[in-house]
Protein backbone atom coordinates (compact mmCIF):
# COMPACT_ATOMS: atom_id res chain seq x y z
CA UNK A 1 0.00 0.00 0.00
CA UNK A 2 0.93 3.68 -0.21
CA UNK A 3 2.51 5.85 2.51
CA UNK A 4 0.00 7.79 4.64
CA UNK A 5 1.50 11.11 3.53
CA UNK A 6 1.04 10.38 -0.18
CA UNK A 7 0.07 13.38 -2.32
CA UNK A 8 -1.54 13.17 -5.72
CA UNK A 9 -1.82 15.82 -8.39
CA UNK A 10 -3.88 15.12 -11.49
CA UNK A 11 -2.43 16.73 -14.63
CA UNK A 12 -5.23 17.22 -17.13
CA UNK A 13 -5.95 19.02 -20.39
CA UNK A 14 -6.91 18.21 -23.97
CA UNK A 15 -4.97 16.00 -26.34
CA UNK A 16 -1.73 17.81 -27.17
CA UNK A 17 -2.22 20.54 -24.54
CA UNK A 18 1.28 19.78 -23.17
CA UNK A 19 0.68 17.55 -20.14
CA UNK A 20 3.70 15.34 -20.80
CA UNK A 21 5.95 18.27 -21.70
CA UNK A 22 5.14 20.10 -18.46
CA UNK A 23 5.45 16.96 -16.31
CA UNK A 24 8.97 16.45 -17.69
CA UNK A 25 9.86 19.95 -16.48
CA UNK A 26 8.20 19.49 -13.07
CA UNK A 27 10.21 16.29 -12.51
CA UNK A 28 13.48 18.21 -12.81
CA UNK A 29 12.57 20.67 -10.05
CA UNK A 30 10.32 18.70 -7.68
CA UNK A 31 10.85 15.28 -6.19
CA UNK A 32 7.93 13.38 -7.67
CA UNK A 33 6.86 10.34 -9.63
CA UNK A 34 5.32 11.06 -13.04
CA UNK A 35 2.85 8.47 -14.31
CA UNK A 36 1.21 9.00 -17.70
CA UNK A 37 -1.88 6.81 -18.04
CA UNK A 38 -1.45 6.93 -21.84
CA UNK A 39 2.18 5.77 -21.59
CA UNK A 40 1.17 2.92 -19.27
CA UNK A 41 -1.51 1.90 -21.78
CA UNK A 42 0.90 2.06 -24.72
CA UNK A 43 3.29 -0.20 -22.78
CA UNK A 44 0.42 -2.63 -22.18
CA UNK A 45 -0.39 -2.60 -25.91
CA UNK A 46 3.27 -3.25 -26.71
CA UNK A 47 3.33 -6.23 -24.33
CA UNK A 48 0.86 -7.96 -26.65
CA UNK A 49 -1.48 -8.96 -23.80
CA UNK A 50 -5.17 -9.63 -24.40
CA UNK A 51 -6.02 -6.47 -22.43
CA UNK A 52 -3.47 -4.56 -24.52
CA UNK A 53 -5.07 -5.68 -27.76
CA UNK A 54 -8.48 -4.44 -26.62
CA UNK A 55 -6.96 -1.10 -25.52
CA UNK A 56 -5.19 -0.67 -28.85
CA UNK A 57 -8.49 -0.70 -30.74
CA UNK A 58 -10.13 1.78 -28.37
CA UNK A 59 -7.17 4.18 -28.47
CA UNK A 60 -7.10 4.09 -32.26
CA UNK A 61 -10.74 5.24 -32.09
CA UNK A 62 -9.96 7.97 -29.56
CA UNK A 63 -12.19 6.24 -26.99
CA UNK A 64 -11.56 5.67 -23.29
CA UNK A 65 -10.41 2.26 -22.16
CA UNK A 66 -12.34 0.68 -19.24
CA UNK A 67 -11.49 2.40 -15.98
CA UNK A 68 -10.59 -0.93 -14.33
CA UNK A 69 -7.65 -1.22 -16.74
CA UNK A 70 -6.16 2.23 -16.09
CA UNK A 71 -6.85 2.01 -12.38
CA UNK A 72 -4.96 -1.29 -12.09
CA UNK A 73 -2.01 -0.01 -14.12
CA UNK A 74 -1.81 3.18 -12.09
CA UNK A 75 -2.13 1.46 -8.69
CA UNK A 76 0.58 -1.02 -9.56
CA UNK A 77 2.95 1.67 -10.87
CA UNK A 78 2.33 3.89 -7.85
CA UNK A 79 3.16 1.16 -5.35
CA UNK A 80 6.16 -0.14 -7.32
CA UNK A 81 7.62 3.38 -7.59
CA UNK A 82 8.04 3.69 -3.83
CA UNK A 83 7.20 7.39 -4.21
CA UNK A 84 4.77 9.53 -2.29
CA UNK A 85 4.32 12.64 -4.46
CA UNK A 86 2.62 11.69 -7.71
CA UNK A 87 1.82 13.49 -10.94
CA UNK A 88 -0.94 11.47 -12.56
CA UNK A 89 -0.92 12.62 -16.20
CA UNK A 90 -3.95 12.15 -18.46
CA UNK A 91 -6.21 10.53 -15.87
CA UNK A 92 -9.05 10.72 -14.76
CA UNK A 93 -10.75 11.34 -18.12
CA UNK A 94 -14.37 10.93 -16.98
CA UNK A 95 -16.36 11.58 -13.81
CA UNK A 96 -16.70 7.90 -12.89
CA UNK A 97 -12.93 7.49 -13.28
CA UNK A 98 -12.30 10.32 -10.82
CA UNK A 99 -14.75 8.81 -8.35
CA UNK A 100 -13.30 5.31 -8.59
CA UNK A 101 -9.72 6.51 -8.23
CA UNK A 102 -10.48 8.67 -5.23
CA UNK A 103 -12.59 6.09 -3.41
CA UNK A 104 -10.13 3.23 -3.95
CA UNK A 105 -6.81 5.13 -3.61
CA UNK A 106 -7.25 8.61 -2.13
CA UNK A 107 -8.56 12.07 -3.00
CA UNK A 108 -6.23 14.21 -5.09
CA UNK A 109 -4.54 17.18 -3.49
CA UNK A 110 -4.92 19.40 -6.57
CA UNK A 111 -5.43 19.43 -10.32
CA UNK A 112 -3.41 21.24 -12.98
CA UNK A 113 -5.55 21.82 -16.05
CA UNK A 114 -3.88 22.98 -19.27
CA UNK A 115 -6.17 25.15 -21.33
CA UNK A 116 -5.42 25.21 -25.06
CA UNK A 117 -7.55 26.01 -28.13
CA UNK A 118 -8.38 23.04 -30.31
CA UNK A 119 -6.69 24.54 -33.40
CA UNK A 120 -3.40 24.80 -31.51
CA UNK A 121 -3.67 21.26 -30.11
CA UNK A 122 -4.48 19.91 -33.57
CA UNK A 123 -1.48 21.67 -35.08
CA UNK A 124 0.84 20.23 -32.40
CA UNK A 125 -0.48 16.69 -32.74
CA UNK A 126 -0.32 16.66 -36.55
CA UNK A 127 3.27 17.90 -36.37
CA UNK A 128 4.18 15.29 -33.76
CA UNK A 129 2.43 12.65 -35.89
CA UNK A 130 5.08 13.12 -38.57
CA UNK A 131 7.56 11.31 -36.29
CA UNK A 132 5.80 9.93 -33.16
CA UNK A 133 4.62 6.63 -34.58
CA UNK A 134 1.54 7.01 -32.34
CA UNK A 135 -1.41 5.37 -34.06
CA UNK A 136 -3.72 8.13 -32.75
CA UNK A 137 -1.74 11.12 -34.11
CA UNK A 138 -3.65 11.35 -37.40
CA UNK A 139 -6.34 13.87 -38.42
CA UNK A 140 -9.22 11.42 -38.12
CA UNK A 141 -8.31 10.02 -34.69
CA UNK A 142 -7.40 13.48 -33.40
CA UNK A 143 -10.95 14.62 -34.19
CA UNK A 144 -12.33 11.67 -32.21
CA UNK A 145 -9.99 12.37 -29.28
CA UNK A 146 -11.26 15.97 -29.15
CA UNK A 147 -14.83 14.74 -29.11
CA UNK A 148 -14.19 12.32 -26.25
CA UNK A 149 -12.38 15.10 -24.38
CA UNK A 150 -15.30 17.54 -24.72
CA UNK A 151 -18.00 15.02 -23.89
CA UNK A 152 -16.37 12.95 -21.15
CA UNK A 153 -13.27 14.67 -19.80
CA UNK A 154 -14.26 18.33 -19.45
CA UNK A 155 -16.80 17.56 -16.69
CA UNK A 156 -13.83 16.39 -14.57
CA UNK A 157 -12.36 19.88 -14.77
CA UNK A 158 -15.67 21.38 -13.62
CA UNK A 159 -15.91 18.92 -10.73
CA UNK A 160 -12.53 20.01 -9.37
CA UNK A 161 -13.15 23.69 -10.08
CA UNK A 162 -16.22 23.41 -7.88
CA UNK A 163 -14.04 21.86 -5.15
CA UNK A 164 -11.53 24.71 -5.45
CA UNK A 165 -8.77 22.22 -6.31
CA UNK A 166 -8.31 22.98 -10.01
CA UNK A 167 -5.61 25.37 -11.28
CA UNK A 168 -6.36 26.36 -14.87
CA UNK A 169 -3.19 27.29 -16.75
CA UNK A 170 -3.07 28.71 -20.26
CA UNK A 171 -0.99 26.36 -22.42
CA UNK A 172 -0.64 28.50 -25.54
CA UNK A 173 2.71 30.20 -24.97
CA UNK A 174 6.13 28.53 -25.11
CA UNK A 175 6.76 25.50 -22.88
CA UNK A 176 9.05 27.58 -20.63
CA UNK A 177 6.47 30.33 -20.26
CA UNK A 178 3.74 27.84 -19.44
CA UNK A 179 6.07 26.26 -16.89
CA UNK A 180 6.49 29.56 -15.04
CA UNK A 181 2.74 29.44 -14.30
CA UNK A 182 2.98 25.77 -13.36
CA UNK A 183 5.68 26.50 -10.79
CA UNK A 184 3.63 29.30 -9.28
CA UNK A 185 0.62 26.98 -8.97
CA UNK A 186 2.69 24.15 -7.46
CA UNK A 187 4.37 26.41 -4.95
CA UNK A 188 0.92 27.64 -3.90
CA UNK A 189 -0.30 24.06 -3.50
CA UNK A 190 2.71 23.01 -1.40
CA UNK A 191 2.45 26.06 0.87
Ligand code: UP5
Nearest residue numbers: 015016017018019020021037038059064065090124174175
Ligand atom coordinates in the same frame (compact mmCIF):
# COMPACT_ATOMS: atom_id res chain seq x y z
N1 UP5 B 1 4.17 21.04 -27.28
C1 UP5 B 1 3.93 20.87 -25.95
N2 UP5 B 1 3.83 22.06 -25.33
C2 UP5 B 1 3.98 23.00 -26.30
C3 UP5 B 1 3.95 24.44 -26.29
N3 UP5 B 1 3.77 25.14 -25.15
N4 UP5 B 1 4.11 25.10 -27.47
C4 UP5 B 1 4.31 24.38 -28.62
N5 UP5 B 1 4.35 23.04 -28.69
C5 UP5 B 1 4.17 22.35 -27.54
O1 UP5 B 1 2.69 17.75 -26.31
C6 UP5 B 1 2.12 17.46 -27.56
C7 UP5 B 1 3.01 18.05 -28.66
O2 UP5 B 1 2.99 19.47 -28.54
C8 UP5 B 1 4.47 17.62 -28.55
O3 UP5 B 1 4.99 17.47 -29.82
C9 UP5 B 1 5.12 18.79 -27.80
O4 UP5 B 1 6.47 18.94 -28.12
C10 UP5 B 1 4.30 19.98 -28.28
P1 UP5 B 1 2.57 16.73 -25.08
O5 UP5 B 1 3.35 17.30 -23.96
O6 UP5 B 1 2.86 15.36 -25.52
O7 UP5 B 1 1.01 16.90 -24.77
P2 UP5 B 1 0.02 15.92 -24.02
O8 UP5 B 1 -1.05 16.79 -23.44
O9 UP5 B 1 0.76 15.02 -23.13
O10 UP5 B 1 -0.55 15.16 -25.31
P3 UP5 B 1 -0.97 13.64 -25.48
O11 UP5 B 1 -1.04 13.35 -26.93
O12 UP5 B 1 -0.16 12.74 -24.63
O13 UP5 B 1 -2.44 13.74 -24.90
P4 UP5 B 1 -3.60 12.75 -24.87
O14 UP5 B 1 -4.32 13.13 -23.64
O15 UP5 B 1 -4.37 12.73 -26.11
O16 UP5 B 1 -2.87 11.32 -24.84
P5 UP5 B 1 -2.69 10.21 -23.70
O17 UP5 B 1 -1.43 9.53 -23.98
O18 UP5 B 1 -2.93 10.78 -22.39
O19 UP5 B 1 -3.90 9.22 -24.06
C11 UP5 B 1 -3.94 8.56 -25.30
C12 UP5 B 1 -5.19 7.69 -25.39
O20 UP5 B 1 -5.14 6.69 -24.38
C13 UP5 B 1 -6.52 8.40 -25.16
O21 UP5 B 1 -7.01 9.02 -26.32
C14 UP5 B 1 -7.40 7.24 -24.72
O22 UP5 B 1 -7.79 6.49 -25.83
C15 UP5 B 1 -6.44 6.42 -23.89
N6 UP5 B 1 -6.50 6.71 -22.45
C16 UP5 B 1 -7.56 6.23 -21.72
O23 UP5 B 1 -8.46 5.58 -22.27
N7 UP5 B 1 -7.59 6.44 -20.37
C17 UP5 B 1 -6.63 7.14 -19.72
O24 UP5 B 1 -6.72 7.29 -18.49
C18 UP5 B 1 -5.54 7.65 -20.47
C19 UP5 B 1 -5.51 7.43 -21.83
Ligand code: MG
Nearest residue numbers: 019020036038
Ligand atom coordinates in the same frame (compact mmCIF):
# COMPACT_ATOMS: atom_id res chain seq x y z
MG1 MG C 1 0.91 12.90 -22.94
